[in-house]
Amino acid sequence: MKKLLSRLVLACAVMSVPSFATTYPMPENGRVIGTLSYYTVIQGESMADIAERHNIGFLALMAANPGLDPFLPDGGTELTIPTQSILPDAPHQGIVINLAELRLYSFHRDGSAVDVFPIGIGRIGRDTPEMSTKISQKRENPTWTPTKNTHIEYREKGIELPRVVPAGPDNPLGLYAMRLSYGSGEYLIHGTNKEFGIGMRVSAGCIRLYPDDIEYLFSKSQLGDKVTIVNQPIKYAVQPNGEFVMEVHEPLNRTEEEVHEATALKLDRSALKFVVQDGVESKKVAQLLKNQNGLVQSIGRQVEIEANENAQVTIVQ
Numbered sequence: 001m002k003k004l005l006s007r008l009v010l011a012c013a014v015m016s017v018p019s020f021a022t023t024y025p026m027p028e029n030g031r032v033i034g035t036l037s038y039y040t041v042i043q044g045e046s047m048a049d050i051a052e053r054h055n056i057g058f059l060a061l062m063a064a065n066p067g068l069d070p071f072l073p074d075g076g077t078e079l080t081i082p083t084q085s086i087l088p089d090a091p092h093q094g095i096v097i098n099l100a101e102l103r104l105y106s107f108h109r110d111g112s113a114v115d116v117f118p119i120g121i122g123r124i125g126r127d128t129p130e131m132s133t134k135i136s137q138k139r140e141n142p143t144w145t146p147t148k149n150t151h152i153e154y155r156e157k158g159i160e161l162p163r164v165v166p167a168g169p170d171n172p173l174g175l176y177a178m179r180l181s182y183g184s185g186e187y188l189i190h191g192t193n194k195e196f197g198i199g200m201r202v203s204a205g206c207i208r209l210y211p212d213d214i215e216y217l218f219s220k221s222q223l224g225d226k227v228t229i230v231n232q233p234i235k236y237a238v239q240p241n242g243e244f245v246m247e248v249h250e251p252l253n254r255t256e257e258e259v260h261e262a263t264a265l266k267l268d269r270s271a272l273k274f275v276v277q278d279g280v281e282s283k284k285v286a287q288l289l290k291n292q293n294g295l296v297q298s299i300g301r302q303v304e305i306e307a308n309e310n311a312q313v314t315i316v317q
Contacts, residue, residue, distance in 0.1 A: 043075025057199020
């Protein structure tokens with residue numbers, strides 16, 4: 001997958017609302033939203049086309065369907081569309097971004113539903129940081145003031161940027177931008193004038209959305225709204241019926257050297273405590289940690305212990 005991403009960058013330099021946003025009702029119990037869906041490829045479609053049509057990230061689609069040609073998958077191939085996820089372990093309010101899954105969750109103010117969007121995030125060396133912050137500014141038709149480092153990067157490519165890029169079709173921020181109150185204030189949630197890169201690590205650190213998605217998110221967001229950015233490649237939960245579920249994503253690389261090698265995942269103390277419970281199948285956990293396909297999968301079921309009349313113990317599965 002990592003080698004594929006490198007080649008693509010070089011090659012390319014449920015219920016609907018009035019945009020491409022996908023809205024899911026909040027679960028009454030548990031943390032799983034949505035259900036898996038499936039799609040049959042039409043000859044001539046690329047995986048990028050299909051990802052955009054279903055409003056999911058390109059890498060998420062590739063991870064869920066390993067081994068397929070990203071440019072021209074065979075017509076008639078049935079794809080798994082990753083339209084189910086476990087909510088991140090973070091406050092379910094405002095905006096929550098999980099860098100590892102390249103998704104943004106926007107929680108409705110009344111707590112009834114959550115909108116889910118694929119995003120582009122910072123590339124290696126310009127990583128989007130984890131943070132707990134808020135929206136400090138909203139701007140329609142924003143201008144773009146490149147940073148000193150950005151000027152240097154473009155100059156190395158033979159491109160001399162203006163001091164300020166005016167609003168319009170050549171502005172990489174698109175038509176809407178929201179500034180985050182963090183550090184020097186250089187981090188934005190914004191649109192784009194080039195839709196390639198949504199669901200990938202291609203930005204200089206900002207969070208990038210499809211044009212229709214940012215328009216919708218911009219309209220429902222307010223100054224001061226909470227924004228939480230986490231990095232959780234491993235998510236897990238217990239369903240109301242006692243089923244243990246887990247969702248594992250490929251961890252983010254921090255150096256160019258890591259791109260060409262599989263990155264092993266280690267369970268932190270909380271995750272380790274979860275998977276050693278009675279009823280969790282360790283072989284399924286190990287397979288998920290190896291596959292890193294981003295799909296919500298069952299790893300077992302809670303074991304209930306009941307005492308009978310003779311004070312003996314009966315295991316009920």
